[in-house]
Amino acid sequence: MARSKRGIPEINAGSMADIAFLLLIFFLVTTTMDVDTGIQRKLPEMPDENAPPPENNQANKRNIFVVLVNAYDQLLVNEEPMDIEDLKRKTVEFVDNNGDGSCTYCQGSRRPNLSDNPDKAIVSLQNDRGTSYEMYIKVQNELAAAYNELRNRASNQKFGVNFDQLNDEQRKEIQTMYPQKISEAEPKNVGS
Amino acid sequence: MSKFKKKKSEGQPAISTASLPDIVFMLLFFFMVTTVMREVTLLVEISLPAATEVEKLKRKNLVSYIYVGSPTKQLQSTFGTEPRIQLNDTYATVDDIQEFIGQERDARSEEEAKALTNSIKADVDVKMGIITDVKQELRKAQSYKINYATRRDIASIR
Secondary structure: OHHHHHHOOOOOOOOHHHHHHHHHHHHHHHOOOOOOEEEEEEOOOOOOOOOOOOOHHHOOHHHEEEEEEOOOOOEEEOOEEEOHHHHHHHHHHHHOOOOOOOOOOOOOOOOOOOOOOOOOOEEEEEEOOOOEHHHHHHHHHHHHHHHHHHHHHHHHHHOOOOHHHOOHHHHHHHHHHOOOOEEEOOOOOOOO | OHHHHHHHHHHOOOOOOOOHHHHHHHHHHHHHHHOOOOOOOOOEEOOOOEEOOOEEOOOHHHEEEEEEEEEOHHHHHHHOOOOEEEEOOEEEOHHHHHHHHHHHHHOOOHHHHHOOEEEEEEOOOOEHHHHHHHHHHHHHOOOOEEEEEOEEOOOOOO
């Protein structure tokens, strides 16, 4: 009896805490808590080479909001130079214009030179090869901010909460109210 | 006198440390589960641009990363300072992107391959020319979902 008791001695667990601490500190140091964030976009499909060139006059000129960025990071919006600070406001004005009066939730000023309704409004973005990535992201960010502002407003009116707190179904509804139509022109080499 | 002394020693009993390993283990498991080891060593220097309208990237296993930037300081003597594309652990050219997307697709099931997102991690100083080339290649590879990696930053924009 005494022998068998001696055969299995008790393991000393006193240093367990030390070992666990060591491992803990290792994982504390190596861990990175950063979440990847970014601006989501969808690329258009490659145009069919055999297909005839698309007809440009389908969309009325007033429904296209042309944003050009040159190699010096300067903005040209609807043929007028513009500061990046004004881009969001101007985009909101353009999308929310409600030119043909079919949009019941818009608060635009119904100007004749801006879009008919949010469904028809297209933002066309074109950049030079020499444009800096920073500027490009800023422009994309401002355009996204404009749409988010409109969607938040619509969402607050309809559901009383911000757009990002909606469930999928409500989200879709708001998205059809203000569809985000940002088209990027086919790249071509423009002289800078 | 003795009565008084006894009371004092009873007032501060030693705190039991028997449950300390349990607490530490709990923390340890938490960090072991949440930790993500860096998969690639960056060969290019990247400081991400700032943006306010950012979305979180969901499902990290369905993201393929494309890094664009100048080579890091140690590598600049061999590779120069011209911006380069990095795929996995090596430098690549624009022509390698289609193959890379193919590999990323093959590594996943058919269902998951459809949900693949390409995250472009590019340096602020990179010119759009190279980014446009990357985007054109992604379109050719029929991988349309992209995400421009940015920092969430409000102060520097406004």
